[in-house]
Amino acid sequence: DTAVSQTPKYLVTQMGNDKSIKCEQNLGHDTMYWYKQDSKKFLKIMFSYNNKELIINETVPNRFSPKSPDKAHLNLHINSLELGDSAVYFCASSQYRDGYTFGSGTRLTVV
Amino acid sequence: AQKITQTQPGMFVQEKEAVTLDCTYDTSDPSYGLFWYKQPSSGEMIFLIYQGSYDQQNATEGRYSLNFQKARKSANLVISASQLGDSAMYFCAMRSNQAGTALIFGKGTTLSVSS
Numbered sequence: 709d710t711a712v713s714q715t716p717k718y719l720v721t722q723m724g725n726d727k728s729i730k731c732e733q734n735l736g737h738d739t740m741y742w743y744k745q746d747s748k749k750f751l752k753i754m755f756s757y758n759n760k761e762l763i764i765n766e767t768v769p770n771r772f773s774p775k776s777p778d779k780a781h782l783n784l785h786i787n788s789l790e791l792g793d794s795a796v797y798f799c800a801s802s803q804y805r806d807g808y809t810f811g812s813g814t815r816l817t818v819v
Numbered sequence: 820a821q822k823i824t825q826t827q828p829g830m831f832v833q834e835k836e837a838v839t840l841d842c843t844y845d846t847s848d849p850s851y852g853l854f855w856y857k858q859p860s861s862g863e864m865i866f867l868i869y870q871g872s873y874d875q876q877n878a879t880e881g882r883y884s885l886n887f888q889k890a891r892k893s894a895n896l897v898i899s900a901s902q903l904g905d906s907a908m909y910f911c912a913m914r915s916n917q918a919g920t921a922l923i924f925g926k927g928t929t930l931s932v933s934s
Contacts, residue, residue: 741921741922749858756920763920764921813864815862
């Protein structure tokens with residue numbers, strides 16, 4: 709069983725569209741995250757949720773909206789996609805004293 | 820402000836040799852954790868090793884060891900007996916209470932292992 713699974717793995721879409729990326733973890737972790745990895749491979753935290761509550765909301769355009777229906781799921785919805793949103797988006801989860809487990813990433817390409 | 824610095828954009832090593840990847844960090848939090856991740860060309864993030872700020876001994880995991888020098892705020896990754904499969908991007912990361920529980924990453928080091 710995949711510990712942190714995110715779908716889709718690849719997403720190609722046109723500018724201006726709205727898209728969602730889904731993430732689910734079966735580790736029982738309390739905290740989930742979204743990271744963005746840009747073209748230079750730099751990983752930056754976007755959002756952090758603990759038990760469905762938003763903890764961290766870094767400087768991210770408000771076109772990005774995370775939603776956590778329960779502590780096992782953290783989805784990322786992006787409105788009005790722009791070329792600069794093209795990146796790899798990683799979902800991750802953690803529990804204190806445990807490590808951080810990352811999903812396999814979603815490569816978003818905006819054309 | 821918290822920061823992770825990896826000053827080596829790329830490193831080259833021959834098979835069976837040891838290599839050290841540098842990482843320095845900055846935090847005013849006395850309690851923090853340091854992590855290393857490997858990202859091969861396939862893209863997944865693979866956890867390698869963890870060092871807690873209060874751990875007395877340097878962490879080791881198989882061929883990976885972490886050279887933790889607290890006073891210098893450095894947490895270098897040492898890979899012994901390099902293998903071709905070690906060719907990848909390596910990220911140093913830190914968790915401290917100042918950033919909630921999120922990991923803050925360095926810019927990474929690309930390691931190339933040749934035969």
